[in-house]
Amino acid sequence: MFETTIYMDNAAVTRLDERVWEAMRPYYFDTFAVATSQFGYSLGIEARDALESARAALAGALGASAEEFIFTSGDTESTNMAIKGVAAALAPKKGRHIITSPIEDFPVLGSVRALEKQGFEVSYVRVDEHGLVDLDHLRSLIRPDTILASIQVANQEIGTLQDIAAIAGILKERGVIFHADATHAFGRVPLDVRQVPVDLITVSAHTIHGPRGIGGLYIRKGTPIVKWMDGGFQEFNLRAGVENIPGAVGFAKAIELITPEETERLRRMRDALIERLLQIPHTQLNGHPSRRLPTNANISFRFIEGESILLQLDMRGIAVSTGSACFSRSLEASHVILGIGGDHERAHGSVRFTLGRFNREEEVDKVVEAMNEIVAVLRAISPLGKD
Amino acid sequence: MPLPYSEIVMEHFKRPRNVGRLEDADAKATEGSPACGDMVTVYLKVDEQTHRITDIKFESYGCASNIATGSIITELAKGKTIEEAKQLTWKDAAEALGGLPPVKVHCSVLAIDGLRAAIQNYEEKKGLIKERVPTTLEEINRRLKRVMNPVVGLDIVRTKIVQDVTLENGVVRVTIDMPADHQFANNIREEIMEKLGTLWDIQRVEVEFVG
Numbered sequence: 001m002f003e004t005t006i007y008m009d010n011a012a013v014t015r016l017d018e019r020v021w022e023a024m025r026p027y028y029f030d031t032f033a034v035a036t037s038q039f040g041y042s043l044g045i046e047a048r049d050a051l052e053s054a055r056a057a058l059a060g061a062l063g064a065s066a067e068e069f070i071f072t073s074g075d076t077e078s079t080n081m082a083i084k085g086v087a088a089a090l091a092p093k094k095g096r097h098i099i100t101s102p103i104e105d106f107p108v109l110g111s112v113r114a115l116e117k118q119g120f121e122v123s124y125v126r127v128d129e130h131g132l133v134d135l136d137h138l139r140s141l142i143r144p145d146t147i148l149a150s151i152q153v154a155n156q157e158i159g160t161l162q163d164i165a166a167i168a169g170i171l172k173e174r175g176v177i178f179h180a181d182a183t184h185a186f187g188r189v190p191l192d193v194r195q196v197p198v199d200l201i202t203v204s205a206h207t208i209h210g211p212r213g214i215g216g217l218y219i220r221k222g223t224p225i226v227k228w229m230d231g232g233f234q235e236f237n238l239r240a241g242v243e244n245i246p247g248a249v250g251f252a253k254a255i256e257l258i259t260p261e262e263t264e265r266l267r268r269m270r271d272a273l274i275e276r277l278l279q280i281p282h283t284q285l286n287g288h289p290s291r292r293l294p295t296n297a298n299i300s301f302r303f304i305e306g307e308s309i310l311l312q313l314d315m316r317g318i319a320v321s322t323g324s325a326c327f328s329r330s331l332e333a334s335h336v337i338l339g340i341g342g343d344h345e346r347a348h349g350s351v352r353f354t355l356g357r358f359n360r361e362e363e364v365d366k367v368v369e370a371m372n373e374i375v376a377v378l379r380a381i382s383p384l385g386k387d
Numbered sequence: 388m389p390l391p392y393s394e395i396v397m398e399h400f401k402r403p404r405n406v407g408r409l410e411d412a413d414a415k416a417t418e419g420s421p422a423c424g425d426m427v428t429v430y431l432k433v434d435e436q437t438h439r440i441t442d443i444k445f446e447s448y449g450c451a452s453n454i455a456t457g458s459i460i461t462e463l464a465k466g467k468t469i470e471e472a473k474q475l476t477w478k479d480a481a482e483a484l485g486g487l488p489p490v491k492v493h494c495s496v497l498a499i500d501g502l503r504a505a506i507q508n509y510e511e512k513k514g515l516i517k518e519r520v521p522t523t524l525e526e527i528n529r530r531l532k533r534v535m536n537p538v539v540g541l542d543i544v545r546t547k548i549v550q551d552v553t554l555e556n557g558v559v560r561v562t563i564d565m566p567a568d569h570q571f572a573n574n575i576r577e578e579i580m581e582k583l584g585t586l587w588d589i590q591r592v593e594v595e596f597v598g
Contacts, residue, residue, distance in 0.1 A: 383417065
């Protein structure tokens with residue numbers, strides 16, 4: 001099936017790289033033991049060493065030290081842990097006010113909404129028409145009882161890259177803990193905690209050709225956070241549970257396999273895709289023209305609807321995503337497109353193409369050709385855009 | 388392929404029947420809007436003597452089931468008298484398509500509404516219709532029966548989530564037995580607003596979620 005599919009939904013999940021699988025394999029069948037203490041048996045010590053090497057590699061990719069990196073089950077858990085963990089630690093001491101943006105991914109929005117029900121107050125910082133956070137507005141939202149701000153590095157739908165250094169600077173100056181969701185940026189966009197004062201960073205393996213079910217949370221030394229999962233003393237006594245060592249090893253291998261050359265290749269494909277799709281009349285790029293993920297193209301096609309486009313693409317063996325209400329599980333249009341001031345029609349007609357390692361250059365030609373056909377077919381049926 | 392749609396839906400999506408406009412239409416009507424994410428326009432040509440629908444075309448902005456339901460209603464209505472065509476229901480459309488997934492049933496309601504609105508438009512033009520009557524609770528309930536509960540694909544009245552409906556001085560208040568943060572709460576709210584907001588003597592529609 002994969003061989004005959006042009007898969008451009010890499011922001012949802014990426015295909016596992018065989019080399020990642022090979023790296024993981026021994027930790028299921030050979031060195032499969034739990035990570036034991038240094039006084040344990042050899043198989044467990046070997047497993048622990050593998051876990052700790054993986055941790056060091058992943059922390060290193062962020063410029064962090066190993067004891068600042070916690071393994072979780074993925075980005076959703078990392079973000080829940082960061083937001084709820086910091087909120088629980090600081091509510092009794094400092095306050096209950098949290099800042100985020102309206103275009104964050106569901107783990108962030110879901111976490112802050114859950115806290116709202118417990119009496120926390122949430123402010124949403126304004127974003128401009130490209131999705132960039134309004135820094136002056138951010139400054140104005142900070143209060144003495146503001147404990148945490150959660151702003152993403154890269155947007156999941158429109159790929160806009162925030163000015164994380166500027167945001168971190170503002171928050172640091174005012175003593176607000178900063179959580180950044182880097183799920184879609186990790187590996188593709190440089191982020192170094194030695195240069196940028198971010199306190200917590202969410203990362204995940206599923207977006208970088210690593211395994212599903214493993215993610216990580218960077219927690220800067222000294223950041224107030226409560227224990228997330230009760231049980232044993234694993235993960236520096238912050239998250240109990242038998243460690244997912246094959247997952248951790250796979251995650252580390254996945255980050256190792258990303259090269260600047262590969263990212264550059266994807267960026268060129270993305271540019272070609274955007275340039276050629278925008279040649280279709282009545283189209284619009286969603287997200288920032290230059291400050292965007294090298295793997296993301298998001299275009300709105302006027303007068304037609306995304307689920308129909310998606311199905312027509314699927315009939316041609318092409319897999320993408322859309323911000324249309326008809327496609328979403330809640331029948332609601334993309335909160336990101338609406339959040340950057342787009343109308344419902346723009347959201348319904350938005351198509352997200354996200355690239356990964358296994359995309360080939362000629363696939364851009366096929367997708368552009370297919371989109372030209374599909375837009376013509378669906379616009380012929382549509383009552384819109386004809387007068 | 389593991390698609391949620393029946394083969395008939397896919398067939399009509401790929402090759403919709405009677406697509407386009409009738410430039411000399413006797414009546415036309417549009418239901419839905421780009422904001423709602425689905426919209427259907429129906430064009431009718433009616434024989435003045437027999438009141439029989441001699442030609443019908445449609446245009447659709449929306450998802451696959453919206454296109455397919457638009458297509459099927461043109462097939463169902465063609466050749467029928469306007470009285471016969473008025474009797475067509477969303478269930479007839481859904482059944483003719485071999486069924487629709489629960490979250491898509493509202494598309495068949497929209498298509499049937501488009502057909503009925505076009506017929507009404509014809510009747511108004513030809514002076515076949517009486518004066519406007521004030522909206523009653525009965526009419527409101529009739530319309531609420533065309534708001535789908537996407538959880539099961541049946542209407543919100545039949546699935547018993549309409550707890551209360553009041554009408555006072557042009558203000559309709561609908562209470563829905565569903566938590567306000569339910570996955571489909573916003574969708575149901577919008578659908579209710581859409582179905583009731585167009586009534587000529589209704590100033591405001593309020594939807595409250597309890598539970």
